[in-house]
Amino acid sequence: MSDDGTKAVSVIGFIGSVFSPWYAWSGRKDPANHCCINVATYGRGGRFTMTDRGRDALQTTPDRLQVGPSSMHWTGRELVIEIDEISSPPLISRLRGRITVTPHALTSVEMLLTPEGTHIWRPFAPSSDIKVELQAKGWQWSGHGYFDANFGTRALEQDFSFWTWGRYPTKEGATCIYDAVRRDGTTLDTAIAFDAQGEARIVKAPPRRRFKRSLWQVMRETRADAGVMPKQVLPMLDAPFYSRSAVQTQINGETVTGVHEALDLDRFASPLIKPMLAVRVPRRKGWPGA
Template identity: 40%
Template sequence: MVPPGGYGWWYIDALSDDGAHGLTIIAFVGSVFSPYYARARARAPAGAADPMAHCAINVALYGPGVDAWVFTEYGASEVERRPEQLQVGGSSLTWEGDCLVVRFDERTAVLGQRVAGTVRLYPSAFPDRPEPIDAHGRHTWFPAAPHAHVVAELTAPALTLRGTGYHDANFGDEPLEAGFVEWSWSRAALSDRTVVLYDAHRCDGSQLQLGRVFHADGRVEPLAAAHAMKLGRTRWWIARSTRTDGAPATVIRTLEDTPFYARTQVATRVGEVPVRAVHESLSLSRFCSPLVQTMLPFRIRRVS
């Protein structure tokens, strides 16, 4: 249950085995990046706006001939939640046995281009280790299936993708910007494990520095990765950084570049093994700026 003014999101990403294509899918209840939800919280007593009135599906495709980006927000009448399924508009996330099946059929905000397909995520194991990421227990990260294989069959645009996959979820009892100023996150997959790094600057001045190794057999180990590495700023001047165990880290390509958020493909090593990591940088202070709030509706399609 997502409390009034809070949020929940379910995140899936995949990189093709050849490194050419990537996809990211996020389903939101209480869309943290919605200017409409932000306005509703500002009007509601104590910020207690209804998160079910602001649910969303975000689909991003990357690679030659298939770049596409969709963010559609729906009202409560278009949303259905069951223990094994979340249905938002024309898209759904459903557990079918041990496979997470994502079906989406959405349109872009400006030109109305169709983006549709089916993604199947096959987890190696289910660690079942929710972790608080703030000092007060108001924000929780749940790495549901951090080591996985993905098969994606898209019809619009036409694409078949097979590769490494990742699935997690985040939940908050308050807006994301109430707990954090900025954060960075990354995941890198090897054949037998996935490495995740989580770093955040919290609003109370404290720092989150978390590293985990998720083995394919379900074991979970801490990871220090003590060497800080700068990855350079984006065109919107968003700072990007990561941590490693001493290996270099370089940007392969910037997948998404916005005034408050960047997604990047990074080349690095885990031990002696070369890996491609999915990396994100988020500035909540940028997100809250009046200029960015004015720009956001042009990227979001709202369906009441």
């Protein structure tokens, strides 16, 4: 998010694009044949890009992920993201530029999201500086960000029915909230605090608190002290099954504002959703030139 709170950006590199209808229709048997670098910018003039590409577009090394014309490169000190994409309807345009993420510290922890380890969360840098340099008026800014990853061996909707996550900068570093309802009826209820050195510890957070639903009526909740109602302060991504926004809440006496997401996997599992997604997630099999 920008320092003034008016803009934000998210970039996700997928090998096996979990939200791609093309990957789902393929049977999810060949992750490398359904890869993408998803870029979304939020605020005035925001764009969304998510092109599902084939294995010819994928190149990887230990410190570099390239999918078609866009890439992520770890220099040893910072993550440099080079973007060259075309945004989805209704605002079709080219999105180019560079985003640099500089961690305050790197962690050495990961968390199992299911007892079997079919889904794993890896918070590489929960607290980072971000510099955005896009080729568009007003899209050169600095702010606060993070760098994490998820790994899985099964589809999200196989193991979860609902999922909510939040990452909130704090005076000491950052607090991440991971709450979910699993298909077996058990729940994930976890709050992790990271200090300035990247050290992690499980902390007790206040109870879940539901707040206003998204425009698509996706249920949203996060943690909040008694008597405090969380609220959206910057809309980001709103889909029939997914909400991402900047949310303000209060946790253990500290007022915090961070990125929050809610994912309704019952809705996502509906066959009606896949054709809708195909409009926003085009498929380009070949590379280069496609």
